[in-house]
Amino acid sequence: MLTAIFLPLILACFIPFLSKWKDSIHTGWFVLPIPFSIFVYLITQVGTQFSPFERSYSWIPSLQINFDLYLDGLSLLFGLLISGIGSLVVLYSVYYLHKSEQLGHFYVYLLMFMAAMFGVVFSDNVFALYTFWELTSLSSFLLIGYWNHRKGSRYGALKSMLITVFGGLSLLGGLLLLTIVTDTTSIQAMMDQKETIINSPQFGWILGFIFLGAFTKSAQFPFHIWLPDAMEAPTPVSAYLHSATMVKAGIFLIARFLPIFSLSEWFFIIVSTVGIVTLCWGSYMAVRQTDLKGILAFSTISQLGMIMAMLGFGTKIAVFAAVFHILNHATFKGSLFMVAGIIDHETGTRDIRKLGGLMTLMPITATLAVFGTFSMAGVPLPFLNGFYSKELFFDASLHLKGEGLAQTLAAIIPYLAVFGSIFTFVYSMYLFFGTFRGEYKEKELPQKPHEAPIGMLISPIILVLLVITIGLIPELFNSALIDHVAEAVKGEPMEKHIKFWHGWDGTPLHMSLIVVALGALLVSFRSYWSGVYKAVPGALSLNKAYDWLVDRTEKYSSTITNGYMNGSLRRYVRLLLIAILLGTIGTMLLTNGLALNPTDVEDVTFPEMLVVIMMVLAALATIFTNNRIAAILILGVVGYGLAILFVLYRAPDLALTQLIIETVTVALFLLVFMHLPELRKRHESAGTILINASIAILFGAMMTIVGISSYNSKWFEPISDYFLETSVKLGGGHNVVNVILVDMRGLDTLFEITVLGIAALAIFNMIKLRRKKGAKE
Amino acid sequence: MEMITSLLAGILFATGIYNLLQKQLLRIVIGTALISHGAHLFILTMGKLKRGNPPIIVEGVENYVDPLPQALILTSIVISFGVTSFLLVLAYRAAKTNDTDNMDELRGNENE
Numbered sequence: 001m002l003t004a005i006f007l008p009l010i011l012a013c014f015i016p017f018l019s020k021w022k023d024s025i026h027t028g029w030f031v032l033p034i035p036f037s038i039f040v041y042l043i044t045q046v047g048t049q050f051s052p053f054e055r056s057y058s059w060i061p062s063l064q065i066n067f068d069l070y071l072d073g074l075s076l077l078f079g080l081l082i083s084g085i086g087s088l089v090v091l092y093s094v095y096y097l098h099k100s101e102q103l104g105h106f107y108v109y110l111l112m113f114m115a116a117m118f119g120v121v122f123s124d125n126v127f128a129l130y131t132f133w134e135l136t137s138l139s140s141f142l143l144i145g146y147w148n149h150r151k152g153s154r155y156g157a158l159k160s161m162l163i164t165v166f167g168g169l170s171l172l173g174g175l176l177l178l179t180i181v182t183d184t185t186s187i188q189a190m191m192d193q194k195e196t197i198i199n200s201p202q203f204g205w206i207l208g209f210i211f212l213g214a215f216t217k218s219a220q221f222p223f224h225i226w227l228p229d230a231m232e233a234p235t236p237v238s239a240y241l242h243s244a245t246m247v248k249a250g251i252f253l254i255a256r257f258l259p260i261f262s263l264s265e266w267f268f269i270i271v272s273t274v275g276i277v278t279l280c281w282g283s284y285m286a287v288r289q290t291d292l293k294g295i296l297a298f299s300t301i302s303q304l305g306m307i308m309a310m311l312g313f314g315t316k317i318a319v320f321a322a323v324f325h326i327l328n329h330a331t332f333k334g335s336l337f338m339v340a341g342i343i344d345h346e347t348g349t350r351d352i353r354k355l356g357g358l359m360t361l362m363p364i365t366a367t368l369a370v371f372g373t374f375s376m377a378g379v380p381l382p383f384l385n386g387f388y389s390k391e392l393f394f395d396a397s398l399h400l401k402g403e404g405l406a407q408t409l410a411a412i413i414p415y416l417a418v419f420g421s422i423f424t425f426v427y428s429m430y431l432f433f434g435t436f437r438g439e440y441k442e443k444e445l446p447q448k449p450h451e452a453p454i455g456m457l458i459s460p461i462i463l464v465l466l467v468i469t470i471g472l473i474p475e476l477f478n479s480a481l482i483d484h485v486a487e488a489v490k491g492e493p494m495e496k497h498i499k500f501w502h503g504w505d506g507t508p509l510h511m512s513l514i515v516v517a518l519g520a521l522l523v524s525f526r527s528y529w530s531g532v533y534k535a536v537p538g539a540l541s542l543n544k545a546y547d548w549l550v551d552r553t554e555k556y557s558s559t560i561t562n563g564y565m566n567g568s569l570r571r572y573v574r575l576l577l578i579a580i581l582l583g584t585i586g587t588m589l590l591t592n593g594l595a596l597n598p599t600d601v602e603d604v605t606f607p608e609m610l611v612v613i614m615m616v617l618a619a620l621a622t623i624f625t626n627n628r629i630a631a632i633l634i635l636g637v638v639g640y641g642l643a644i645l646f647v648l649y650r651a652p653d654l655a656l657t658q659l660i661i662e663t664v665t666v667a668l669f670l671l672v673f674m675h676l677p678e679l680r681k682r683h684e685s686a687g688t689i690l691i692n693a694s695i696a697i698l699f700g701a702m703m704t705i706v707g708i709s710s711y712n713s714k715w716f717e718p719i720s721d722y723f724l725e726t727s728v729k730l731g732g733g734h735n736v737v738n739v740i741l742v743d744m745r746g747l748d749t750l751f752e753i754t755v756l757g758i759a760a761l762a763i764f765n766m767i768k769l770r771r772k773k774g775a776k777e
Numbered sequence: 778m779e780m781i782t783s784l785l786a787g788i789l790f791a792t793g794i795y796n797l798l799q800k801q802l803l804r805i806v807i808g809t810a811l812i813s814h815g816a817h818l819f820i821l822t823m824g825k826l827k828r829g830n831p832p833i834i835v836e837g838v839e840n841y842v843d844p845l846p847q848a849l850i851l852t853s854i855v856i857s858f859g860v861t862s863f864l865l866v867l868a869y870r871a872a873k874t875n876d877t878d879n880m881d882e883l884r885g886n887e888n889e
Contacts, residue, residue: 569883577794601778602779602825605778608778609781615785616785620792622792623796631803631807632803635811639814642817645818650830650832651831651850653851654821654850654854657851657854658854665858665861669803672865672869675869675873684800692795695794696791696794700788700792700794703783703790703815703819704786704787707783707786707787707819708780711779718824718843719845720824720843723844724841734834734835735832735834736832736841737832737844737847737848740845741852749852752855752856759860760859763862763863763866767866
């Protein structure tokens with residue numbers, strides 16, 4: 001299984017070389033053996049005797065993050081789908097993509113995606129699962145944007161990326177919570193702690209986060225909007241990612257956690273509501289589309305909704321029907337996408353309004369489409385697999401029980417199921433008859449249509465053969481595979497539902513007949529009622545909401561950023577100061593940091609007061625003077641005042657340094673002042689002055705209070721006694737300050753010298769290196 | 778006295794910040810100088826004022842003021858001198874190059 005995950009990745013590294021080296025051979029041929037050999041390996045596992053097995057490979061053991069791989073029925077089914085349809089898609093793409101395309105890129109992305117999907121379905125470790133989950137988002141993004149010169153591709157890729165990564169991150173949140181609650185990273189180990197999970201206070205969050213991840217990935221309402229735009233991808237990609245594999249990752253996730261979550265009644269309520277709404281909305285919207293792939297995209301959405309709803313029902317029969325439909329949907333939808341691709345390839349358009357009457361021109365394609373569309377519609381014919389799963393779906397919807405909200409829901413669901421299925425029938429028929437029957441519009445087609453090459457037809461033929469085989473002998477698939485899958489999902493043996501497809505009489509069949517009858521009526525009279533689409537989706541379009549949201553987010557964030565980042569340094573300083581003020585004052589108030597009880601203070605003496613008053617006056621004068629020489633000299637007064645204070649407070653070294661430095665500084669100021677532009681009176685509005693003044697005064701007051709408070713809350717003795725005692729003994733000097741500077745804390749001084757040196761060099765360079773006027777900035 | 782020097786330090790901060798918020802480059806440099814004065818005074822005050830003799834060891838004298846804040850301030854004075862002189866020359870060069878010392882006119886290219 002580890003090989004299955006990493007083989008595609010390893011090959012992906014060589015693809016670019018292969019595609020350059022052998023450009024006469026289509027690169028796809030090199031890729032084809034990989035999914036096929038994995039498929040062969042997985043098919044050997046299938047059988048009635050299958051039982052789950054586990055492998056573990058270390059990755060980050062200290063964080064409990066390992067490649068724990070687990071193969072049970074569910075992952076086997078998905079593994080088969082990924083490798084099987086993967087092989088067919090690669091084969092199809094060999095004929096679909098021309099050699100002039102950038103094939104290297106295409107197959108690297110595709111292999112990356114394949115490996116990621118294998119990783120998702122085989123992982124037992126939640127973090128490994130998440131890693132691969134995001135890798136599928138990423139590779140899907142690359143594949144959707146494969147024709148990156150098109151605007152639509154880029155838009156679709158970005159949209160799917162934003163939505164699925166949003167869901168992916170929320171999934172990570174859910175998985176993290178699960179890990180915290182259960183103290184394990186293995187999904188199987190979590191199964192043993194169902195009660196702990198259900199009863200934990202975080203259960204609501206876990207449920208919400210994981211559902212969000214699953215619903216975004218599986219394009220459930222209202223997150224389905226990325227899927228139709230993802231149709232900009234090449235058709236093989238749409239067939240592979242957006243019908244069979246990636247969009248089922250969310251289904252897989254729900255199915256994987258079903259034994260845990262279904263113990264809660266919210267599981268039923270949320271999942272089946274979302275599923276049934278998605279089913280109805282998707283099938284309703286599909287009828288409106290004019291693009292073949294658009295129809296198929298909405299049809300995928302609605303079918304996924306149906307599977308999701310069945311998982312939500314959580315009963316044995318529903319789970320069985322769900323996994324059965326996963327297989328069925330992958331077969332017929334894959335073939336339909338390929339048919340759409342063939343039509344696009346051979347006629348040059350996918351617009352259903354331009355197509356018509358292709359039956360005689362493309363007989364094989366038309367035959368394939370018959371099986372695909374009729375199976376999708378659930379037409380009651382014994383050789384169509386879609387019919388069986390639809391019958392099971394109706395049957396499951398009729399056997400729902402619950403209390404309160406769940407009961408109401410259980411009563412409505414059958415009607416909604418029929419409603420959704422009617423529209424499914426309508427769009428399926430529209431898809432077939434609109435394309436292959438009716439008038440042949442030769443003039444509107446860009447190319448003259450003819451039957452596709454045989455290579456392109458192989459893959460859809462195989463898929464359609466599967467549709468028929470499953471339809472004719474479902475028993476074969478049930479006992480060998482589907483049973484195991486349902487057992488793995490539900491966590492209980494499934495024996496008694498094995499033959500449930502024999503429901504030829506009873507309500508489900510009546511429901512199917514109603515669907516066919518009403519559907520046929522609606523198809524025939526489509527032109528009479530299609531006006532309804534002008535009214536409803538226009539106002540309800542979720543794309544508009546998405547575009548609005550993205551647009552608004554960009555606008556508002558740029559408005560906000562431009563609002564405070566206006567380029568004015570003064571404003572930034574103001575904001576910083578206000579933040580400091582709020583932070584400090586807030587902390588002081590919250591922690592009871594005020595301590596205003598002046599004890600243990602020195603007496604106030606007259607000479608000191610004199611100096612202080614002088615300094616206060618000088619400091620205030622720097623503000624009010626408009627003469628810059630005066631301002632500089634007054635600043636000197638403050639500095640000298642400080643030097644006098646140093647003298648008074650027994651700090652001879654400080655006083656000396658302060659005097660010298662103040663002198664040099666004032667000299668420098670005067671020097672620079674000569675070269676500054678003429679003094680102009682700067683007009684400031686009264687408001688600005690008020691704001692600046694209040695910030696300054698508040699800040700000064702805050703510093704005073706901080707000073708007084710911290711002075712009054714001394715918690716321990718200073719360490720200076722040590723310096724005083726050891727200065728002579730250890731340092732060999734009597735001047736303690738100097739001993740501290742060069743001996744005890746000499747490192748400070750070293751770097752202080754460095755600072756001065758750097759400043760000197762910088763000043764030198766700033767004066768020396770001049771850029772000529774007009775030179776390029 | 779410590780209360781009064783705290784107040785003085787506060788006033789130095791307040792005037793310094795008011796100067797910092799002005800438009801003229803020179804005023805901003807004056808503001809930073811005032812703020813560093815305030816900070817030095819602050820450190821000195823926190824180490825208690827005037828409790829004894831200057832920290833120069835003399836035989837027979839027991840009582841000295843705290844030497845550590847003084848060492849810290851000395852380092853700080855030198856560093857703030859370095860920074861102030863750098864700022865001054867920067868202001869001078871900026872004014873020369875841009876023909877203005879008005880902060881509101883000195884903005885990044887993309888804001889013009």
